Every structure is written in C-alpha cells, then in structure tokens.
Amino acid sequence: MLSSSEILAADGPLAQHIPGFAPRQPQQEMAMAVEQAIANSSVLIAEAGTGTGKTFAYLVPALLSGEKVIISTGTKNLQDQLFHKDLPVVRDALGVPVTVAMLKGRGNYLCTHRLDLAEEQGRFTSRTQVDQLLRIRSWSGRTRTGDTSEMSDVPEDAPVWSMVTSNTDNCLGQECPDFSDCHVMRARRKAQEADVLVVNHHLLFADMALRESGFGEILPSANALILDEAHQLPDVATSFFGQSVTGNQLLELARDTISEDLQEAGEDKSLQNQADKLQKAVQDMRLAFGPEQRRAPWRGIAEQSAMQEAVAKLHEVLRELQQLLEPQAQRGKGLENCLKRSVELLDRFTHLTGDSPDEHIHWFETYKRSFSLHLTPLNIADIFRGKVQQQKIAWVFTSATLAVGTGFDYFSSRMGLSDAETCRWDSPFDYPRQAVLYVPQQMPSPTAQNYTEAVLERALEVIRLSQGRAFILFTSHRALQWAAQQLRDKLDYPLLVQGEMPRSRLLERFRELGNAVLLGTSSFWEGVDVRGEALSCVIIDKLPFASPGDPITEARIEALRARGGNPFMEFQLPEAVLTLKQGAGRLIRDDKDRGTLVLCDPRLLSKPYGRLFLDSLPAMTRTRKIDVVQRFFALQQKESAT
Numbered sequence: 001m002l003s004s005s006e007i008l009a010a011d012g013p014l015a016q017h018i019p020g021f022a023p024r025q026p027q028q029e030m031a032m033a034v035e036q037a038i039a040n041s042s043v044l045i046a047e048a049g050t051g052t053g054k055t056f057a058y059l060v061p062a063l064l065s066g067e068k069v070i071i072s073t074g075t076k077n078l079q080d081q082l083f084h085k086d087l088p089v090v091r092d093a094l095g096v097p098v099t100v101a102m103l104k105g106r107g108n109y110l111c112t113h114r115l116d117l118a119e120e121q122g123r124f125t126s127r128t129q130v131d132q133l134l135r136i137r138s139w140s141g142r143t144r145t146g147d148t149s150e151m152s153d154v155p156e157d158a159p160v161w162s163m164v165t166s167n168t169d170n171c172l173g174q175e176c177p178d179f180s181d182c183h184v185m186r187a188r189r190k191a192q193e194a195d196v197l198v199v200n201h202h203l204l205f206a207d208m209a210l211r212e213s214g215f216g217e218i219l220p221s222a223n224a225l226i227l228d229e230a231h232q233l234p235d236v237a238t239s240f241f242g243q244s245v246t247g248n249q250l251l252e253l254a255r256d257t258i259s260e261d262l263q264e265a266g267e268d269k270s271l272q273n274q275a276d277k278l279q280k281a282v283q284d285m286r287l288a289f290g291p292e293q294r295r296a297p298w299r300g301i302a303e304q305s306a307m308q309e310a311v312a313k314l315h316e317v318l319r320e321l322q323q324l325l326e327p328q329a330q331r332g333k334g335l336e337n338c339l340k341r342s343v344e345l346l347d348r349f350t351h352l353t354g355d356s357p358d359e360h361i362h363w364f365e366t367y368k369r370s371f372s373l374h375l376t377p378l379n380i381a382d383i384f385r386g387k388v389q390q391q392k393i394a395w396v397f398t399s400a401t402l403a404v405g406t407g408f409d410y411f412s413s414r415m416g417l418s419d420a421e422t423c424r425w426d427s428p429f430d431y432p433r434q435a436v437l438y439v440p441q442q443m444p445s446p447t448a449q450n451y452t453e454a455v456l457e458r459a460l461e462v463i464r465l466s467q468g469r470a471f472i473l474f475t476s477h478r479a480l481q482w483a484a485q486q487l488r489d490k491l492d493y494p495l496l497v498q499g500e501m502p503r504s505r506l507l508e509r510f511r512e513l514g515n516a517v518l519l520g521t522s523s524f525w526e527g528v529d530v531r532g533e534a535l536s537c538v539i540i541d542k543l544p545f546a547s548p549g550d551p552i553t554e555a556r557i558e559a560l561r562a563r564g565g566n567p568f569m570e571f572q573l574p575e576a577v578l579t580l581k582q583g584a585g586r587l588i589r590d591d592k593d594r595g596t597l598v599l600c601d602p603r604l605l606s607k608p609y610g611r612l613f614l615d616s617l618p619a620m621t622r623t624r625k626i627d628v629v630q631r632f633f634a635l636q637q638k639e640s641a642t
Helices: 013-017 025-040 054-064 076-094 112-121 127-140 160-164 183-193 201-212 230-240 247-263 270-288 305-331 333-352 381-390 409-415 451-466 477-490 503-513 551-562 567-584 610-616 626-641
Strands: 043-048 069-073 100-102 196-200 224-227 243-246 295-297 360-366 371-377 394-399 421-425 435-438 470-473 495-497 517-520 537-540 595-599 621-623
Touching: 013 076, 025 043, 025 054, 025 224, 025 394, 025 421, 043 054, 054 069, 054 076, 054 224, 054 394, 069 076, 069 201, 076 100, 076 196, 100 183, 112 127, 112 160, 112 247, 127 160, 196 201, 201 230, 230 371, 230 394, 230 409, 243 247, 243 333, 247 270, 247 305, 247 333, 270 305, 295 551, 305 333, 333 371, 360 551, 381 409, 435 626, 451 470, 451 477, 451 537, 451 595, 451 626, 477 495, 477 517, 495 503, 537 567, 551 567, 567 610, 595 626, 621 626
Parallel strands: 043 394, 043 421, 069 196, 069 224, 100 196, 224 394, 435 595, 435 621, 470 517, 470 537, 495 517, 537 595
Antiparallel strands: 243 371, 295 360, 360 371
C-alpha cells in the first residue's frame, strides 16, 4: 500500500487523476506528519503556508486511515467547498470505498413543521417575505437535504429563514409531527454512519459545550479530529464555553408562544397578551443600552437606573410568562417546549444580569434592534486540554497562520496544547519574484489626526500603478467609512465598499469588474480567495492591534497585568501578528499571481517589535520607494501583454 507521500508524488494517483496537479515537497511532508498523528493518536499543530496544498495533505491520510475521521473547517463556505469539491476529487483519485457526510447546525436545515406554522399564521412584515416564503415552499418539495445553502435566491441573512428553521430552543424533537421526515435527523444519521464527516468549528464546539452539560452528542465519536483554519479556534472555543442570552432568543420565545397558543386553538388571550408584553420589555431594554451599536463591559451600564428598571421589568414579565405557561403546557408539545425555554431563559437572564463571577469576562453587545449578554471564560486552556485528554484520539490543528515568528507558543498556550508536536512549512511560492512589500516613506504616526488621509494619498499612488485591482483593508469601520466618502470623487476605478451588499456578492462583483477597488474591514482579512490579476494589490492601513476598549481585550490585558505579565508582548502583539499574516495572505493565492502588499504603518520600521511582523511575513522583495513598485507593475503588464 502506498504511503500518503507517495500518493502525492509526481507519479502518484492524484497526479494521474487531477489535471495540472503539481507535486510539492511541503505537501508530502505534511501528509506524512498527519498520517503518523492518526496512526499514533497524537496531537499535531501544523502551519502550512499558502500554496502548500494542506487540504489534500490531510485528506489523503484521512481517507487512507480506515478510521472514523471528523474534519472541522472555519466557515460553512469552506465546509461546502471541502465536501462538494475537494473530498470527491481525492476519494475518486484514491479509489477507496469511504463513505462521507456533512453536518451543519440545525439552523442550516429547513424545518417543515415551522414552515407550515409560518404559512398558517401569516405574520409577515413585507411582500418580500411572502415571496421568499413561497420560494422556500416550492424548494421544500425538491430538496433532498433541506440545506438552506441550496436556496441561493433567498439571501442567507433574510429574516424569513428564522421562521422556517429550528434551534435547540424551539425544536419539538420526537414529538414533532414531521419528525420522520426531519432533515436535521436525516443528516445526523448519515453523520453517525459516515467514515469521514465534515463539520464546522461552531458545530464542533456547540457539541462540546452540550456534552459538558450532559446533553445530546451531536457528533459521533471518532478516531481522529482534523481542525482546519485552526487559528480561529481560541475565539470560537471561548464563546462556546461561556454563557449568553440574546434579545432575539427572548423575542423568539414570545413569537413561538403566540404561534403555539394559536395552534392549540387557545381562546383565552392571556398567553398572547403576556408574550406581547415580553416583546415590549425586550425592546425597552434595547433602548436602555442607548442608540449606538457597541461592545462594552456589563459593569459600565449595570448600575444605570434606566438599565436597572429595564432588567427588573423584563425579569418580571418573563417570570409571569413562565407562570402562565405552567398550566397551559399540557395542551401541546409546542407549549410544553415554550415552558421549558422560559425556565431556562429566565435562569440565564438572571445569572447574566447579576454579579460578575471570577475568571470570567462579563460584557454586552448591542445591534440595530437587539442585544446580547455574555459571560466568557478568561482562559479556556484548562477546559480544552481536558477535552483533548478525555479520549485517546488524534488531534490535528492546521492553518496558514498559527506561528508567531517561527514559534507556536502563543497558540499552544491559549489552547492548552503544550505537549503537542509542531511542524511548519513555508509557502512554496516564489515570493521574491511574485510580490513586493512596500512600506511608504514619511508617514505620520497612526495616532495623528491626518493619518487616514495620508494612507489614502499613498494608496491612490499605488492604485494608479496597479490600475485598480486592489483591496484596501482597514482596522476600523470609522476609517473605512471616511475613506469611502473621500474616494468616491477621487477614484478612476469602480469602488466596492463592505456593507453595501453581502460579502459574497461584493467578491463576485470584484472578480467580474477586473479593475475594482474594494474597501473592507475584519471580515475581508481572512477566508477571501481571489486569484489572478483582478487582485494585484493589498493595502493595509495599520498594524491590526485589537482595540483596548473591546471588553474581551480589556479584560485579558487587566488579567495579565494583575499576574505580573506583559499584556503587550504576551497577548496584543502575537494577536496582531497573526491577523496581519491573514490579511497579507489575500495577495498571492497561486503560483501565477503577482502583486504588491502595501503596509502603511511606520511602526513596522520605527518600533523594535516591527521586526516580528516582518519576520512572520513571506520573503517578498521589500522596498520603501514608489519607483520600485512602478517598475514591478510595468513588468507585470508587459508579461501579461505577451
């Protein structure tokens, strides 16, 4: 039997079955490391630079292992690509009889029972919602999986989806009249039976959190767990090992109480009236937070009289709803479920509006029409280490951005993986030839009032040379909005701005136009893959240090300082280095790409820590002269013409 390395070689099965497949030494080495980790049930942390081909490097040993393997990805989009594109290609090339399945959270599957309820009640706020519901009804008769991603003509953020999908709160389980045809249960059965299962990090950690509390195992037991885009894990794990309650959860309880009461032909309007009171109390509490959208510590607002009144009122209304539901629950499974939810939500709301426990970050976030309250553990290393040590299986953590400099101490300490084996492979791309790193001269301090103006001046110089085809990545929404306003009159190329349309549509337009300039913030720093000449320049305004005003960042800084540590060196700097690596990684996506990375922040060269940022980036040609950038683009245009 061939080894993983031999399969990925120039004369191996993948080269024979995949047109244009190019053997890569780093890919073969990574495949062997993953193969050994699975065979030995060990823990491996593997950084593979862009172009290594890490997906094939872990898929080949996973499919050959004969073990039950779960692969977790960072986003649902990556999950879909892995399952529908990469896995079939490798499985066909290897010719192995491996069964595969994909599982998402229940909110990604159509619930036919809730679709029926939505149609019966007709509680729509626009003609658009009615039209979308009719489209979903038509699709429901054709779909085999119920996966909402199949419905491209209904936006994924459309409010109608919450009406026709279930969550852990409102699912009726085996009491549901449509249980035998449930898309979620069908997907879970396939997941249990599959040799290789593809999930995402949010589902994986939701399952871990459920197991911690003693409830159902969504994911089957496995012999190996491969976590791609592993740089996202510390933040995802932190959110799931904490506690939260949202205004939307309370509003859904109110809506479902009304729906289920109507479903059970309730003549007494007391339940519906109390649910209406709950909706108003939630809306009043949102008003008590103030009009702006923000994240901040709970203690900063908890003592304000308006908030105390709002909390007390919401608590009272929720308790009264629970009391009204108690005698009504026997009328139907739906009302029984509403009672259970009211008890759980009241308990969580009480906990999350009370005193702040030690070793936790107590914070809130406000949105346009809702809010959320959170208790987040300050450190998840011990919790996660316990998960890893619970059972003797292989754990493989991989990403293009896990190391700070050449070391993995920051990632491994946050995740409690001090005993893991670590490997690192640089990108095989010819960065000195393919890319130029330009750090403009005479930039003001990033704290200067005219800093963003200076960034735009340098950006326009480069964009004229690149003929558009650029991303400008900002570290704040405020800077992005100001820049967008300025560039509308100064830019000779199409301008695309984050927030003006969904991210997927923005990227689609960027590729179609071929000479556009796209302005983005955090969501465009990673998970964006634009190959070819359409993206030939990435401009970054500042080194991406997290805002010290963010409640989670602030709490970590305070905790490290209290322990005698150095928050900047131990937390803020390594976080910023990893984020910059992600942003810079948007530029060169394959061996034919050419481009310029512009880092405007003068601290790269003026501060001692700037060296760590530079050492963490690929070995691009470096310059401070715009003339070098001009010659680079002129050569690129000459090569394109020939």
